[in-house]
Amino acid sequence: MCQMGVIPVLTVKPWRALFDEKFHVVVGNLPPTQEVTLHSLHQSEDTDYWEAFGHYVSDAQGRVTVFKDPSVGGTYEGVEPMGLMWSMRPIPGSRPELRLRKKEVHTPMVVTISVYRGHMSQGFREQVALASVVTERWYMSPGVRRVDITEGGVTGTLFLPPGPGPFPGVLDMWGGSGGLVEYRAALLASHGFAAMALLYVFPDQNKNATIGYPYFEAAFRLLQDHPLVAADRIALLGLSLGVTVVLSITAYSEAVKPRCCVCISGSHACRIGATQSVAETSQGIHKKYAKARTDEENRIIWRDVLLPIPEDIDLKVEMGRVTCPLLLVVGQDDQNWAAVESADDMKEMMERTGNSHLLTTLSYPGAGHLIEPPYGPHCSGHAVWRPQQTSRRCTGRLMGKDSRFSARASLSQCQTPCAVQIVSIVLRQMVSLLCKARPLTDQCRWNHCSI
């Protein structure tokens, strides 16, 4: 409780926002030069607690304005408007190797933001905050419609923006962990795209053996044929193994003609053949597991599995066959896939085949593999159960360095909020490529952007 009757006033504006929108946190009515800690707390759907905190000193007017004041310690440092979100980590004593992912996209992520007296680094539960407010982070804006897709053998979830349409479309594919991950597609729909999250790695291995080009072509066609989708304005978006799918079908499928592609943290150095299944390709990669290493905390590092990038063109996607704009996003500290080397090789291939004008690469120092929508916490490693490996259980896969190290290492440059820039750049590119009529060639201004 406050002595002398002074009550700080804490505001977070807007109170309810989309997940990729910034908020403004302000504390007022403090004494001047008062040390305080701003703290965020979230209980996940898995009932784990996540928190972040920053140490501040109020100014002469007794205010802390997170947008412009530096944090002098905590889970983030410096002027970080969204540090209370992206630097969240499991609270001490949590289960190891957690990953924060929202499955239920109809409801918001609820975050409690509090201000505490002094510079605290632990014991937040035992201390009464000076003030607390609640903010909601949504993946779906009002009016976005969620549709289960189970037609033509395709399993996915379609998100439609409000309005009469037609809308540009996005086929959204996540990585090899499998499952149907909806939040990115929901967010894309909140930005005006008809986005379909596609399930293509199933729990049933027999089913996985049947997932190949016909499946992806059916999914693409399904989107194209939807009455609210502009059939000639569909993008492919892939992350990790999803990039392998995107590049393969873009290069080799006659039926899939995307308007543009976005590939995050993936590689062309393995390809799915026209008659192969995704499972076969994955197994091909798994045969190289001997190259996987473990770090000092027994976390698996897979990045060498694809190295060296083969010279033999038959062992990788022929990038000369890509005829649409392509945006590659890579983290330079990706410990899971050799995304940087792959991007370099893709660029060389496209320069040789004369289509490098289609390529834009965003390359971020200190960023890891799981480059997701912005302001979500960084996950340096997480536990994965690989059912096909009965003889070996992964205790965790290392995704990239701890966000704090990367933030400190590149304070003058990108810092971990590169994720912000990534999504805003990706969205701007997708908007310009899918929504405008003018020629596409002048959109690709960056070739290799190191931010």
Added chain:
Amino acid sequence: MCLSTMVGTFPLLSVQPTRGLVDEKIQVVVRNLPPALSVTLHSLHHSEDNDFWESFGHYTSDGQGMVTVAKDASLGGTYEGAEPMGLLWSMQPVPGSRTGLRLRKMDVLTPMVVHISVYSGHMTEGFSKQSPLATVVTERWYMAPGVCRIDIREHGVRGTLFLPPGPGPFPGVLDMWGGGGGLVEYRSGLLASHGFVSMALEYLSHDKNRTSDIESKTYFEKAFRIVQEHPLVMKDRVALFGLSLGVSIALNLAAYSKDISPKCFVCISGSHVNPVNPVNKVIGEVFRKMNKDGHKIRFDEEGRVVWRDVILPIPTDLGEKVDMGRIKCPLMLVVGEDDQNWATVESAKDMTQMMRAAGNEHLLTILQYPDAGHLIEPPYTPHFRASNFIMQQTRQKVIMLWGGYTKPHADAQEDCWEKILSFLRQHLYPSPDSVPKAKL
């Protein structure tokens, strides 16, 4: 043929935030249009009473194919000029609606949902028959996340308490609406979203089975104590907030109650003129006395009730008005100069004179707005010059003229809400400057 087929572009309409508090501004931007294209921005709301409300503005896209509502001028429609919030405050019932409508949100646990669309061309009607170029949906909330709503039924007092999130303690507000009666919660929900424990008080019931006659002044004092004694409330930091008849109650309590010492109070569209002290007497008596002055009620050319003369002329007899010299705490008066329901301008002038004579004028702040009417409510909500009303005593249905003109009334609502919140914060949230050796 839609615009996208005609010109090969997809108009992009964005509204930020898509979920906002009712008093938060929105940024409405249209992109990806051809340059110099005539478009209409339109908003549509389906009310709890099942009516449709709309507004619209006519724009021309700029050289980059954009329309930015915050800075571009609307050339016509329900509002004109650069009006960032025009799509909300200028809403009116769609053509063909029932008459005398008033838009009020009764369920504050859910948001007001507004569809904002952009249409090709400058349209003034037929929006439901035309397909828009794009639509977004925005939610307007009276409660911030974490605000808690609690039904209060204690010691005969009926109200709804709203608690901000957090450990507290918080200042408190007792919130009283006017002679329309019922339990109106939205202003209290909004006050709690700004850090005040606020109780909306019912003191005139629509329910015939309930006694609508508040038996004694103890009702209001009990209500005040419920707020004051709540564990999350700072006992010496409770304010009164009244509108219309609620002002009469607030002024009488502040001046005459021995048990209540508000820290400050806000009075919107009310008067100190008291044919009968509503706190000392049964509320019903107030109306009965006012009905005796019924010959002073006028009707305008459209048959609408003009009530403002009922308390005129402002009496000189001290027995017929609150003794303003007895006010001991800061008071903010909000007055619309076109108020056709209460003679608030004349009352405010008289109150000032009384306080000047008594030496407590320094406690008084007046916000007076030209061409604003009686119903000065939270900002960005539509204005009603007149609406259906049920007279409390006779249950007669009339159309009551409130006064005000849309644009100046909207400006008044926006301006005074900000000032009211500042006033409440200034007096209810002690600042470090005001507290010697203040520390946390």
